[in-house]
Amino acid sequence: MREDELFDIEMRLLLDGVRLVYGHDFTEYAEASIRRRVTQWLSSSKFATLSEAQAQVLRDPEVFDSLLRGITVNVSEMFRDPHFFKVFRQQVIPYLKTWPFVKIWLAGCATGEEAYSLAILLEEEGLAERCRIYATDLNGAVLETARKGIYHLRDMQRYTRNYLASGGRASFSDYYSALYDHAIMASRLAERMVFAAHSLATDAGFGEMHVVFCRNVLIYFKPSLKERVLRLFNGCILSGGFLCLGVKETIDGRDVACQYDELAPNIRIYRKRYEAPEKKTVR
Amino acid sequence: MKRPKKKRSVKAVVIGVSTGGVEALRTVLMALPASFPLPVMVVAHIAPESGSGLARLLDDLCSIRVKEADEFETAVPGTVYLAPANYHLQVEAGGVLTLSVDAPVSYARPSADVLFETAAAAYGDELAGVILTGAGGDGARGLEKVRRMGGIVVVQHPDDAECSSMPLQSLMLVRPDYVVPLKDVASLLIELAGTSAHHEKECTYAE
Numbered sequence: 248m249r250e251d252e253l254f255d256i257e258m259r260l261l262l263d264g265v266r267l268v269y270g271h272d273f274t275e276y277a278e279a280s281i282r283r284r285v286t287q288w289l290s291s292s293k294f295a296t297l298s299e300a301q302a303q304v305l306r307d308p309e310v311f312d313s314l315l316r317g318i319t320v321n322v323s324e325m326f327r328d329p330h331f332f333k334v335f336r337q338q339v340i341p342y343l344k345t346w347p348f349v350k351i352w353l354a355g356c357a358t359g360e361e362a363y364s365l366a367i368l369l370e371e372e373g374l375a376e377r378c379r380i381y382a383t384d385l386n387g388a389v390l391e392t393a394r395k396g397i398y399h400l401r402d403m404q405r406y407t408r409n410y411l412a413s414g415g416r417a418s419f420s421d422y423y424s425a426l427y428d429h430a431i432m433a434s435r436l437a438e439r440m441v442f443a444a445h446s447l448a449t450d451a452g453f454g455e456m457h458v459v460f461c462r463n464v465l466i467y468f469k470p471s472l473k474e475r476v477l478r479l480f481n482g483c484i485l486s487g488g489f490l491c492l493g494v495k496e497t498i499d500g501r502d503v504a505c506q507y508d509e510l511a512p513n514i515r516i517y518r519k520r521y522e523a524p525e526k527k528t529v530r
Numbered sequence: 531m532k533r534p535k536k537k538r539s540v541k542a543v544v545i546g547v548s549t550g551g552v553e554a555l556r557t558v559l560m561a562l563p564a565s566f567p568l569p570v571m572v573v574a575h576i577a578p579e580s581g582s583g584l585a586r587l588l589d590d591l592c593s594i595r596v597k598e599a600d601e602f603e604t605a606v607p608g609t610v611y612l613a614p615a616n617y618h619l620q621v622e623a624g625g626v627l628t629l630s631v632d633a634p635v636s637y638a639r640p641s642a643d644v645l646f647e648t649a650a651a652a653y654g655d656e657l658a659g660v661i662l663t664g665a666g667g668d669g670a671r672g673l674e675k676v677r678r679m680g681g682i683v684v685v686q687h688p689d690d691a692e693c694s695s696m697p698l699q700s701l702m703l704v705r706p707d708y709v710v711p712l713k714d715v716a717s718l719l720i721e722l723a724g725t726s727a728h729h730e731k732e733c734t735y736a737e
């Protein structure tokens with residue numbers, strides 16, 4: 248058997264084992280990306296083959312932890328896709344202002360850059376007091392980074408550009424203090440954030456939400472898992488609420504699509520319709 | 531530097547290009563017919579701001595259809611798929627295209643290495659990998675994987691490239707099947723694609 252075929256079989260066995268032992272389900276992730284990540288993790292580990300790694304992964308939670316960190320893609324940035332944030336500011340914020348309290352769920356928040364971006368935007372719009380951000384991720388280690396809100400100073404130049412392009416009103420440097428090569432986000436921004444470990448593949452919903460962000464997470468899921476996750480979100484989002492996806496993700500062709508309107512073309516902000524008054528069927 | 535032509539079917543083409551990419555892609559893609567019988571996946575390093583502009587520009591100029599790749603779309607013949615800015619483009623089994631925001635590979639996102647490696651896993655020896663002009667070394671490792679899986683390796687002649695670095699890096703790592711000037715790339719691809727059609731015909735007759 249060819250080496251790559253063998254590797255694929257080993258990977259399937261490993262992911263099945265991980266699901267059975269730890270309850271983390273990666274079996275419905277698109278293969279190309281996860282194969283690359285697992286390959287990388289293996290070459291940085293002390294194991295020669297996945298079969299060899301399997302025994303340790305399944306028996307030693309610490310080894311599993313390193314695998315988990317290795318295979319989740321936690322890349323993020325502040326105000327990623329500035330145009331998205333601009334449209335959010337212009338077209339979603341006015342609706343949020345009409346609600347007395349706004350609950351926002353960031354699913355797959357990674358290291359928290361998106362949560363801080365949103366907190367900045369909400370503060371500038373005078374909504375900070377009224378909003379709560381629930382930021383969740385499968386990978387507990389990245390939540391720790393998100394909680395701390397400490398990033399590389401070298402990235403701030405790029406984030407400042409993004410911030411300005413997204414319609415930011417102040418000076419981005421007002422939101423962090425520099426210390427050596429770190430940028431420490433202003434602690435008030437995190438005051439209304441709640442961080443929690445949550446898996447979209449296996450956990451239940453998260454209560455009623457006005458807005459759900461899930462950007463650049465669904466691209467890693469096979470259609471079957473994507474369908475499940477969108478149904479999960481749909482169960483949480485209130486009528487008139489919003490679902491925000493990454494710029495290359497859509498709900499087109501998915502079951503829930505008929506309940507949403509896209510706010511602007513190719514921005515991937517969807518608004519949930521108010522249900523038509525249900526006809527009572529009398530039997 | 532030509533090696534004897536291989537009698538083998540080709541099911542897909544992947545192209546990696548960087549500096550000088552717009553011109554190079556114009557030259558190659560404008561010379562492909564709308565009926566080109568294979569899907570073509572392309573990683574071009576372009577500024578993130580340019581968005582899907584390049585796909586639209588090329589689509590207007592070329593007779594073959596050019597579009598930006600969408601998540602989970604199945605690659606079909608006669609279509610060129612460009613990796614979106616800021617996303618890696620990957621090929622899954624069965625020619626399904628997926629996107630990822632994994633960290634840059636070889637300093638690039640999209641990265642030709644990622645495209646080539648995943649496409650080689652998906653198409654095995656039925657893939658042709660093409661490296662054109664560009665700075666840096668993205669694509670060389672991917673091309674090596676194409677070769678290892680038995681696919682066909684095509685590199686633009688470094689003397690002919692606006693920027694010779696990518697072709698040179700590839701040639702340092704991989705023994706090519708073809709080293710050609712830009713103007714001959716399209717006709718080579720048509721020939722390789724034709725070989726596959728011809729090959730299929732032979733099989734049908736044999737049955």
Ligand SMILES: C[S@@+](CC[C@H](N)C(=O)[O-])C[C@H]1O[C@@H](n2cnc3c(N)ncnc32)[C@H](O)[C@@H]1O
Pocket residue numbers: 319320321322323324327354355356357358361383384385386389445446447448449461462463464493631
């Ligand atoms: C590429 S990051 C996206 C970060 C951010 N939303 C953005 O767009 O910049 C994807 C995140 O999704 C998380 N993730 C992957 N699978 C998950 C799952 N089943 N449940 C929850 N989070 C998941 C990963 O741990 C990772 O942090």
